Amino acid sequence: MLLAGGQGSRLMALTRKVAKPAVPFGGKYRIIDFPLSNCVNSGIDTVGVLTQYQPLELNAYIGNGQPWDLDRSDGGVHILPPYVQEGDKGTWYKGTANAIYQNLSFLEQYDPEYVLILSGDHIYKMDYSEMLLHHRQTKAACTISVMEVPMAEASRFGIMNVDENDRIYEFEEKPKKPRSNLASMGIYIFTWSKLREYLIADEADEKSANDFGKNIIPAMLDAGETMSAYRFSGYWKDVGTIDSLWDANMDMLSADGGFNLYDPDWPIYARAAAQPPHFTGANAEITHSIVTSGCGIYGKVENSVLFHSVTVEEGAQVRYSILMPGTVVKAGAVVEYTIVAERGSIGAGAHVGSAPTGGEDWGITVVAQEVRVGSGSLVPAKAMVTRNVKGVKI
Amino acid sequence: MNDLHGIIFAYRQNPDLRELAQRRNTCSIPYGGRYRLVDFALSNLVNAGVSDVGLIVHTSYQSLLDHVGSGKDWDLSRKHGGLRILPPFGFSGMHQSGHYRGRMDALAGVYSYLQNIRQDHVVLTSGDLAANLPIAEAFEQHLQSGADITALCTPVSQADPRMTNYFTLDSGGAVTDILVSPPVPKGDASLETYILSKALLLNLVDRCAAHDIPSFSQGVLLAARGRLKLRGYRFDGYAARIQSVAGYFQRSMELLDPQVRASLFRPGRPIKTKDQSNPSTYYGPEARSANSLISDGCIIEGTVVNSILSRGVRVEKGARVENCILMQRTSIQSDAVLRYAITDKNVRVCPGRMLMGHGTYPLVIAKNEIV
Numbered sequence: 001m002l003l004a005g006g007q008g009s010r011l012m013a014l015t016r017k018v019a020k021p022a023v024p025f026g027g028k029y030r031i032i033d034f035p036l037s038n039c040v041n042s043g044i045d046t047v048g049v050l051t052q053y054q055p056l057e058l059n060a061y062i063g064n065g066q067p068w069d070l071d072r073s074d075g076g077v078h079i080l081p082p083y084v085q086e087g088d089k090g091t092w093y094k095g096t097a098n099a100i101y102q103n104l105s106f107l108e109q110y111d112p113e114y115v116l117i118l119s120g121d122h123i124y125k126m127d128y129s130e131m132l133l134h135h136r137q138t139k140a141a142c143t144i145s146v147m148e149v150p151m152a153e154a155s156r157f158g159i160m161n162v163d164e165n166d167r168i169y170e171f172e173e174k175p176k177k178p179r180s181n182l183a184s185m186g187i188y189i190f191t192w193s194k195l196r197e198y199l200i201a202d203e204a205d206e207k208s209a210n211d212f213g214k215n216i217i218p219a220m221l222d223a224g225e226t227m228s229a230y231r232f233s234g235y236w237k238d239v240g241t242i243d244s245l246w247d248a249n250m251d252m253l254s255a256d257g258g259f260n261l262y263d264p265d266w267p268i269y270a271r272a273a274a275q276p277p278h279f280t281g282a283n284a285e286i287t288h289s290i291v292t293s294g295c296g297i298y299g300k301v302e303n304s305v306l307f308h309s310v311t312v313e314e315g316a317q318v319r320y321s322i323l324m325p326g327t328v329v330k331a332g333a334v335v336e337y338t339i340v341a342e343r344g345s346i347g348a349g350a351h352v353g354s355a356p357t358g359g360e361d362w363g364i365t366v367v368a369q370e371v372r373v374g375s376g377s378l379v380p381a382k383a384m385v386t387r388n389v390k391g392v393k394i
Numbered sequence: 395m396n397d398l399h400g401i402i403f404a405y406r407q408n409p410d411l412r413e414l415a416q417r418r419n420t421c422s423i424p425y426g427g428r429y430r431l432v433d434f435a436l437s438n439l440v441n442a443g444v445s446d447v448g449l450i451v452h453t454s455y456q457s458l459l460d461h462v463g464s465g466k467d468w469d470l471s472r473k474h475g476g477l478r479i480l481p482p483f484g485f486s487g488m489h490q491s492g493h494y495r496g497r498m499d500a501l502a503g504v505y506s507y508l509q510n511i512r513q514d515h516v517v518l519t520s521g522d523l524a525a526n527l528p529i530a531e532a533f534e535q536h537l538q539s540g541a542d543i544t545a546l547c548t549p550v551s552q553a554d555p556r557m558t559n560y561f562t563l564d565s566g567g568a569v570t571d572i573l574v575s576p577p578v579p580k581g582d583a584s585l586e587t588y589i590l591s592k593a594l595l596l597n598l599v600d601r602c603a604a605h606d607i608p609s610f611s612q613g614v615l616l617a618a619r620g621r622l623k624l625r626g627y628r629f630d631g632y633a634a635r636i637q638s639v640a641g642y643f644q645r646s647m648e649l650l651d652p653q654v655r656a657s658l659f660r661p662g663r664p665i666k667t668k669d670q671s672n673p674s675t676y677y678g679p680e681a682r683s684a685n686s687l688i689s690d691g692c693i694i695e696g697t698v699v700n701s702i703l704s705r706g707v708r709v710e711k712g713a714r715v716e717n718c719i720l721m722q723r724t725s726i727q728s729d730a731v732l733r734y735a736i737t738d739k740n741v742r743v744c745p746g747r748m749l750m751g752h753g754t755y756p757l758v759i760a761k762n763e764i765v
Contacts, residue, residue: 027674028690066466067669253676261673262693269671274664276655277427277689277703278675287681290674293428293690306674 001100001107002035004120005052005093010241013368013386014341019051021120022058023245024324024342026252026261027290027305029270030061031239033068034125035118036077037268040068042128046075046110049120050099052082052092067271080106095210101199107192115195117188117212123248123259124185124236125266131230132189140228141194142220144168145187147232157183158213160229168227171217182229185236188212194225235259246339246364249305249322253288273308273325283314299329313348321353330375337381338365347375347391354381398533399513399592400439401501404432404521405452405482405494410638413738413760418457421521423636424721424739426649426658427689427702430461431636432521433667436468436477439517441663442529446475448507449521450500452482452493467668475512480504495608501595502603511592518595518610520586524645525633526658526665527587532627535567536589541625543618544589545569549628551583552644553635559584559611561626569624574611582626585633594622632657643736643756646702646719650685672705680711696726710745717753735759 008020015023021032032049039047047070051058064070065077080103084090093099100107100117107115114135116128126145135143146160154175160182161170172178198216202208208215221227235258237248251257261268275294280286285300294309299316307325312318316329319336326343329335333346338353344367346352352373353365363382373379374391404421414423421432432449439447447470451458464470465477482494482503494500497518501508515536517529527546536544547561555576562571562581573580590598598614607613618624632654634645648654659665672691677683682697691706696713704722709715712729720726724737727745734751738761743749747765751757759765 028672067671262676262691267671268673272669272671272690274666276659276665277687279650279652279655280683280686280688280698282685284684286677286683288677288679290676291688292674301677 001103001115002032002039002047002049002118002120003096003099004032004049004058005055005099006119006121007053008121008240011245012242013366013384014242014245014339015054016386017054017369018057019053019055019120020240022054022061023239024307025123025239025245026249026268027292027307028272029268031123032058032062032120033268033270034123035120036062036068036070037266038124038126038128039116039118040070040269041266042126044116044128045070045072046078046112048078048080048103048106050080050093050103052099055079055081061271063271068269075110078106095215096212097199097202097208097216098210100195101203101210104196104199107196112192115190115192117190119186121240122186122236122238124232124234125259125263125268126187126232126234126236128187128189131187134230135189135191135228138165138167138228139226141191141225142217143189143228143230144217145185145232146182146229147185147236148181149183151178151181154178154181154183160184162229166229166231168221168229171213171221173213182231184213185232186213189230194220242339242364242366246322246337250303250320252305253290253303275308281314284312299331316346320355333375338367338379340367341369341371343370344368345372347373347377349376350374350379350389350391351377352379353383357381396443396445397513397515398442398444398529398589399511399516400435400444400447401516401518402432402435402439402447402449402521403497403500403518403586404449404455404458405500406520406522407453407493408522408637411636411642412639413758414639414642414736415454417454417761419451419454419521420636422455422458422461423522423642424704425524425634425636425642425646427687427704429524429665429667430458431524432458432462433665434524434526435519435521436462436465436470437663437665438519438525438527438529440468440470440666442517442533444517444529445470445472446478446512448478448480448504450480450494450504452500455479455481461668463668468666478507480507496612497608497610498599498602498613499608501599505599508592508596508599514592516590516592516595518586518588518590520635522636523585523587523633524636524658525585525629526631526660526663527585527629527633528663529587529589532587532629533589535627536625539567539625540623542590542594542622543614543624544627545615545624546585546587546589546629547582547626548585548633549582549630551579551633551635552641553583554637554641555579557637558635559586559615561624563626563628567625567628569626572615572619572624574616582628585629586635639736639756639758640754643719643734643753647700647717649687649702650700655687670705678711681709696728704739719756738763741765 004021008015070077239245278295281298284297292308298314299312313331322339330348332349368386376392470477560573560581602613675692678695689705696709701718706723710728735757
């Protein structure tokens with residue numbers, strides 16, 4: 001069960017029209033491709049995707065699930081939006097636990113032994129079948145995937161305190177004084193009968209926030225259920241903010257960054273656009289960057305991630321930036337430390353973003369979907385451009 | 395339902411293609427980086443709303459089957475209709491001795507398939523033609539003009555005249571003369587794409603079988619003069635027929651011209667191909683790529699100039715690739731130099747090797763070879 005209903009408000013302009021899991025990532029993908037591909041690569045063939053905020057693009061993207069081999073006659077991918085129930089009982093999803101609760105009848109249809117609960121906004125590769133093996137071996141009611149984070153940062157996470165057998169005895173949400181550095185990755189495996197029992201009890205509690213981290217996990221710990229921590233080491237990144245999204249995209253530029261997109265044993269699947277190969281002009285200069293089909297590169301591209309159908313005209317320069325599908329950078333423009341969302345346009349001679357200054361007021365610049373930055377205009381660092389910017393005569 | 399049925403001829407063997415067609419059918423030769431030739435015919439039909447397509451194959455079709463699969467990448471995997479692969483031994487008949495001698499022979503070989511076609515009209519096309527054909531418009535013209543057969547043709551053609559038919563059109567588009575494989579071309583070159591009714595097609599197949607005429611040119615085009623209304627539909631976009639290694643090389647290099655690409659890859663009529671889930675292409679810190687067409691999934695750390703790279707190609711540090719066509723998963727290792735070479739799938743060129751052909755005789759390295 002993939003939780004994909006969040007707005008991702010910290011991605012600001014990037015999630016005005018799409019849910020966070022549908023935000024483009026890594027040249028060819030959207031964020032949801034990572035958990036979805038992990039499912040398929042782990043041998044999971046029935047996936048529910050819970051949607052709520054701006055679902056249209058996400059629904060269209062997932063479609064019948066064909067790119068992930070999830071177009072099946074038995075199982076496959078199911079989009080699960082909130083719906084009206086008998087006697088007007090249906091509501092929006094109130095919390096992560098409530099979202100699953102509202103889909104109990106979906107789960108009952110399949111009556112699984114175990115349920116895997118994932119969030120749709122993390123970049124990582126993980127074999128859930130190994131986590132399931134761990135869950136079965138420890139005979140746990142719930143297994144939570146954890147990873148070690150630097151102690152100094154531990155207070156930003158949900159922290160698991162475990163005994164010597166990695167059995168969880170305490171969970172602390174963003175503790176001021178963390179006693180362990182094992183952070184929850186928001187990946188849970190539940191034994192279905194237990195999950196069902198606690199979801200029903202949680203729903204009956206009117207004071208509950210209906211959230212896994214805040215309510216379900218503490219309730220299970222209080223009741224003395226076997227809760228096991230599954231240790232994960234490897235690349236894992238929450239891409240919930242502009243900075244972390246930019247960072248994680250930059251990580252895709254080198255396999256040394258810990259994530260290898262070119263590994264044939266663990267492919268990440270995506271619904272790909274039917275575009276011809278990209279073309280590099282006679283004066284193109286592309287270094288330490290990734291470029292996708294349909295692009296036309298005539299200028300200079302460094303340390304950047306270019307999605308499909310991006311044009312970088314002659315004399316334009318793109319540095320440390322992320323250009324989402326259909327972006328056009330006109331002649332002589334400079335784009336640096338910037339995320340340009342789908343079909344954005346940067347006018348000739350414009351200068352968008354700037355190199356880090358170390359100052360407080362520096363940040364990644366964002367140009368929202370379909371926004372046109374006029375020729376010759378100057379867009380400073382950390383700007384969030386959501387409306388067209390008028391050009392100036394040069 | 396669209397009233398047009400598609401049949402793609404994909405049985406032709408062509409010895410002039412040497413190593414490229416050694417283990418595969420001409421139609422599954424990689425072209426334009428990420429495509430196989432057959433992608434153009436399939437996409438043209440699908441873009442015209444054709445929902446049922448028969449693909450006639452005869453020999454060396456393993457690679458073709460591998461590529462088209464169930465047809466799902468072209469939305470041709472359907473409950474009714476969709477893509478049907480028509481191998482030679484699917485039907486018992488009198489034409490099963492050896493190779494198809496021509497298109498009428500091939501059609502006779504799949505006769506019962508033809509009888510079951512659900513549509514009233516059929517478009518016959520060739521799987522080795524790279525062009526973005528407006529088949530929907532040609533069909534429209536066919537219906538309005540009342541022609542018996544509409545032949546798609548082009549005034550600009552670099553095809554080998556000895557392997558091509560030519561039509562002379564009058565100002566109204568009617569065919570006034572037909573030349574079959576002439577020594578000197580005259581008129582519009584045939585694009586080997588014809589639209590006619592199912593009833594006429596069956597009739598023609600019957601007649602040719604009864605007279606043992608295997609060739610479409612002989613049995614239909616030449617025999618039609620004065621008897622059938624034959625009209626041309628003139629297409630002036632880019633069209634490439636792949637008939638020899640040198641021709642393949644030239645037609646490929648023409649793709650580096652933006653106008654050719656604009657004609658072949660149109661936003662409203664996309665050319666679809668098998669999805670391989672490749673990531674984007676990575677350029678290393680010392681990479682250089684100029685005037686080249688590069689598919690997804692490549693890792694480029696050396697220099698690539700005037701070249702076309704298929705998916706998953708690697709060019710290591712210090713390697714230099716000029717005027718080359720590198721097919722899927724070719725690996726050019728460090729400091730190797732290649733000029734005017736075509737490397738087939740999975741070729742590996744070891745560090746420091748130097749390989750050079752010429753524009754008129756490109757060096758071809760066969761599939762899976764290690765240099």
